[in-house]
Amino acid sequence: MTVNTLSLSEPLRDYFLQMALREPDILRQLREETSEHRVAKMSLAPEQGALLIFLLRLIGAKRYIEVGTFLGYSSIAAAIAMGEDSQVIACDVCEEFTIQAQSWWKRAGIEQQTKLYLDRAVETLPRLLEKGAAGQFDCMLIDADKPNYPNYYEYALQLVRPRGLIILDNMFLNGRVATPQASHPRSVAILHEFNRQLRDDQRVEHCILPAGDGMTILFKR
Numbered sequence: 001m002t003v004n005t006l007s008l009s010e011p012l013r014d015y016f017l018q019m020a021l022r023e024p025d026i027l028r029q030l031r032e033e034t035s036e037h038r039v040a041k042m043s044l045a046p047e048q049g050a051l052l053i054f055l056l057r058l059i060g061a062k063r064y065i066e067v068g069t070f071l072g073y074s075s076i077a078a079a080i081a082m083g084e085d086s087q088v089i090a091c092d093v094c095e096e097f098t099i100q101a102q103s104w105w106k107r108a109g110i111e112q113q114t115k116l117y118l119d120r121a122v123e124t125l126p127r128l129l130e131k132g133a134a135g136q137f138d139c140m141l142i143d144a145d146k147p148n149y150p151n152y153y154e155y156a157l158q159l160v161r162p163r164g165l166i167i168l169d170n171m172f173l174n175g176r177v178a179t180p181q182a183s184h185p186r187s188v189a190i191l192h193e194f195n196r197q198l199r200d201d202q203r204v205e206h207c208i209l210p211a212g213d214g215m216t217i218l219f220k221r
């Protein structure tokens with residue numbers, strides 16, 4: 001019996017990545033070519049990308065929305081997982097990052113099926129709902145500014161169809177959620193409380209995986 005989740009030593013992490021990944025070439029290229037970017041670590045880790053692809057294929061997803069696009073890793077992973085007849089909605093506030101994402105979408109051949117909303121997501125998501133997007137998405141990824149996670153989650157519950165997925169990244173905040181302190185940024189206390197709320201929220205099936213910086217996967221009832 002396994003009692004604890006194993007922490008990964010360097011050799012075990014290398015082995016895990018060798019055995020775990022079928023990373024599409026375009027995603028590997030994006031990762032390698034942007035590894036020098038000043039905030040490259042903001043991208044999903046490749047094993048998280050693999051999990052996203054797996055989950056989208058598992059539920060036969062065709063419509064995906066994300067809050068937090070950065071240079072395009074998760075949006076490209078989603079488009080590849082769902083195939084040509086699918087739609088990706090990408091919400092991000094940063095022009096500099098999304099100019100690069102758009103050029104990666106072109107390189108990946110997915111620009112036709114991908115739409116960018118360049119604004120604060122707390123503005124974009126209610127606007128999509130006003131336009132009739134309730135229940136239209138199979139999956140939403142939340143991977144942006146942490147203090148707004150509880151707001152994004154409430155929008156996600158409206159935008160995602162019953163039996164669709166809501167995925168949240170960075171739910172461990174580098175481990176700090178376990179021991180919140182007054183000196184931490186307020187996002188730590190917010191996610192600490194939000195993790196507890198999600199655990200008890202009966203509107204969703206709930207699971208947290210210690211993948212990347214903590215990934216919560218919710219299945220809307």
Ligand SMILES: C[S@@+](CC[C@H](N)C(=O)[O-])C[C@H]1O[C@@H](n2cnc3c(N)ncnc32)[C@H](O)[C@@H]1O
Binds near residue numbers: 072075
């Ligand atoms: C962790 S990165 C997203 C990584 C991306 N999912 C990937 O796999 O590469 C977070 C992104 O959220 C965006 N962001 C931050 N605050 C935002 C806001 N209020 N509304 C929308 N996007 C925001 C940032 O510009 C940044 O690109």
